[in-house]
Amino acid sequence: MTEAFRLRGLVKRFGAVPAVDGVSVDVARGEVVALLGPNGAGKSSTIDLLLGLSTPDQGEVRVFGGTPRAALDSGRMAAMVQNGFLLRDLTPAELVRLHRSMFRTPLPVGEIYARAGIGEFAGRRCGRLSGGQLQRVRHAIALAGDPELLVLDEPTAALDVDARRTFWASMREFTAGGRTVLFATHYLAEAEDYADRVVLMRQGHVVADGPVAQVRANVTGRVLRALVPGAVEKDLAALDGVASARCQGERAELACTDSDLTIRALLRAFPRASAIEITAAGLEEAFLALTAQQPAPPESSEQPEHPQPREVLR
Amino acid sequence: MNLVYLRLEILRIIRSPQFALFTIVVPVGMFLLFGGLFGDETGPGGLKASVTTMINMAAYGAMSGALFTGTRVATDRTDGWQRQLRLTPMRGPGYLAVKIASAMAMALPVVVIVYLTGALRGVQLDLAQWLLTAVALWLGALPFAVLGLLLGLFGKGDTVGAMTGALMLPLGVFGGLWMPLAFMPEWMSDVAHFTPTYWLGRLGTVALGPGGGLGPAVGVLAAWLVLPALVVLRRFRLDQGKVA
Numbered sequence: 001m002t003e004a005f006r007l008r009g010l011v012k013r014f015g016a017v018p019a020v021d022g023v024s025v026d027v028a029r030g031e032v033v034a035l036l037g038p039n040g041a042g043k044s045s046t047i048d049l050l051l052g053l054s055t056p057d058q059g060e061v062r063v064f065g066g067t068p069r070a071a072l073d074s075g076r077m078a079a080m081v082q083n084g085f086l087l088r089d090l091t092p093a094e095l096v097r098l099h100r101s102m103f104r105t106p107l108p109v110g111e112i113y114a115r116a117g118i119g120e121f122a123g124r125r126c127g128r129l130s131g132g133q134l135q136r137v138r139h140a141i142a143l144a145g146d147p148e149l150l151v152l153d154e155p156t157a158a159l160d161v162d163a164r165r166t167f168w169a170s171m172r173e174f175t176a177g178g179r180t181v182l183f184a185t186h187y188l189a190e191a192e193d194y195a196d197r198v199v200l201m202r203q204g205h206v207v208a209d210g211p212v213a214q215v216r217a218n219v220t221g222r223v224l225r226a227l228v229p230g231a232v233e234k235d236l237a238a239l240d241g242v243a244s245a246r247c248q249g250e251r252a253e254l255a256c257t258d259s260d261l262t263i264r265a266l267l268r269a270f271p272r273a274s275a276i277e278i279t280a281a282g283l284e285e286a287f288l289a290l291t292a293q294q295p296a297p298p299e300s301s302e303q304p305e306h307p308q309p310r311e312v313l314r
Numbered sequence: 315m316n317l318v319y320l321r322l323e324i325l326r327i328i329r330s331p332q333f334a335l336f337t338i339v340v341p342v343g344m345f346l347l348f349g350g351l352f353g354d355e356t357g358p359g360g361l362k363a364s365v366t367t368m369i370n371m372a373a374y375g376a377m378s379g380a381l382f383t384g385t386r387v388a389t390d391r392t393d394g395w396q397r398q399l400r401l402t403p404m405r406g407p408g409y410l411a412v413k414i415a416s417a418m419a420m421a422l423p424v425v426v427i428v429y430l431t432g433a434l435r436g437v438q439l440d441l442a443q444w445l446l447t448a449v450a451l452w453l454g455a456l457p458f459a460v461l462g463l464l465l466g467l468f469g470k471g472d473t474v475g476a477m478t479g480a481l482m483l484p485l486g487v488f489g490g491l492w493m494p495l496a497f498m499p500e501w502m503s504d505v506a507h508f509t510p511t512y513w514l515g516r517l518g519t520v521a522l523g524p525g526g527g528l529g530p531a532v533g534v535l536a537a538w539l540v541l542p543a544l545v546v547l548r549r550f551r552l553d554q555g556k557v558a
Contacts, residue, residue, distance in 0.1 A: 053397070053400060053401075072401060072402065072403065073403040075403075078401070079401050081397065081398070081401065085394035085395045085397070085398055086398075087326060087395060089325070089326045089329040089330055090322055090325065090326065094322055094325070097318055097322075098316075098319055098322055099402060101316060101318035101319070102316065103403065125329075141398075
């Protein structure tokens with residue numbers, strides 16, 4: 001397997017809070033990998049490290065065997081970052097021309113236009129384009145150096161359903177030639193539909209990594225509901241096989257990674273527990289179980305990630 | 315230098331003409347006003363006031379044209395364009411070089427337009443004098459381009475414009491561009507000798523005879539070029555480390 005990039009033991013702190021806490025991921029050429037996780041999981045920080053926009057406090061980043069800077073310079077790695085700014089007074093055609101001018105073997109203009117779908121409005125100033133059109137322009141710019149690896153941070157956040165479908169269709173075309181894509185998303189469906197592999201992050205850690213089907217199998221958790229007199233969330237969350245716990249009075253709801261372990265542990269610790277009910281969780285709930293926030297540390301653990309629509313995970 | 319980028323930077327300036335308008339309209343207007351009022355008098359050094367006014371206003375225009383590059387650097391930073399550029403092979407020095415070149419590209423037409431206005435209003439110089447003074451004023455704008463970068467690196471997008479304007483007024487007054495030093499109290503004309511604007515005006519008149527030697531003007535302007543340039547180079551690197 002030929003390697004596209006390798007992240008080893010990455011740690012990045014903002015103040016005392018680690019935004020990225022020991023992330024190791026190897027990606028081979030030709031893989032399409034989703035970096036999945038809720039807001040604040042460390043996805044954007046991980047991507048900044050991969051792109052060399054920030055330097056890790058610990059660990060190592062190698063892209064095509066070299067530094068991120070070398071990969072960007074040669075055009076082998078390109079990225080679409082969130083809200084990457086485009087000069088309003090210039091047209092997509094001019095921006096594409098500028099970016100092509102920086103590479104020794106740029107992709108032909110016609111191919112860039114066709115792949116990113118900007119031909120119709122390439123001559124209009126960016127200030128007059130819609131959000132979806134601007135995202136296509138960012139895509140076009142990222143293609144200028146004919147990259148082998150594309151890194152996308154929440155690429156479809158600003159797009160409507162149609163634009164999203166078109167975007168992924170063009171990504172499929174891009175990867176059909178054996179090229180590599182890493183994209184960050186908090187849309188579970190997007191990861192399922194378009195990625196070969198899912199890297200699931202929570203609070204700066206990788207909590208699952210593998211082919212979509214495998215991650216799904218590993219995480220098909222169950223939900224255990226019971227009346228547990230005198231229980232507090234912290235104790236319940238500490239039980240074997242529990243990913244996260246919620247309490248409302250006596251009513252407890254435990255998201256389990258192994259409900260068999262949990263029910264034994266629950267009855268040992270709380271013999272008065274009653275009305276116990278175990279149900280299988282869907283993938284959505286499994287995702288929530290794996291990425292659920294643990295009780296927040298005293299200081300806010302919110303790291304400066306970009307604001308996202310929250311309802312997606314609700 | 316990336317000439318494609320330079321061309322686009324100049325296009326950006328032309329497409330949002332408010333700065334160009336300001337930097338051209340003010341000096342031309344002032345030349346018409348002052349030149350009309352005192353034009354026929356002969357000032358110190360035996361130059362007609364219309365000539366010195368034209369040169370001073372061209373100097374003022376070249377300065378403001380060059381300084382305003384700072385506002386664009388600041389908006390580039392706050393809007394995330396610098397972050398976007400960090401994903402490309404372009405490096406800090408290449409970026410700064412384009413910014414300085416575009417500032418100089420702004421300064422040139424201002425000098426030309428003030429001079430055209432002067433010619434239309436009857437200012438008479440021989441061809442060599444026209445060309446030499448214009449080139450001197452244009453090259454003399456280089457320190458102001460670097461000063462503009464400096465402002466742009468420290469200020470935020472919306473405040474740099476105001477900062478630039480606030481800086482231009484005292485530079486113009488103390489530099490003797492608005493009125494001759496002879497009319498100022500002594501302390502003011504002492505201060506004037508440390509301003510880059512005063513020496514820019516002097517540089518403009520060297521080719522006409524009474525400006526004195528080229529040496530002091532070039533020396534002071536070079537100092538105003540090198541010191542801010544050192545800060546810019548240092549600061550820009552820091553700035554890059556801080557992003558993200």
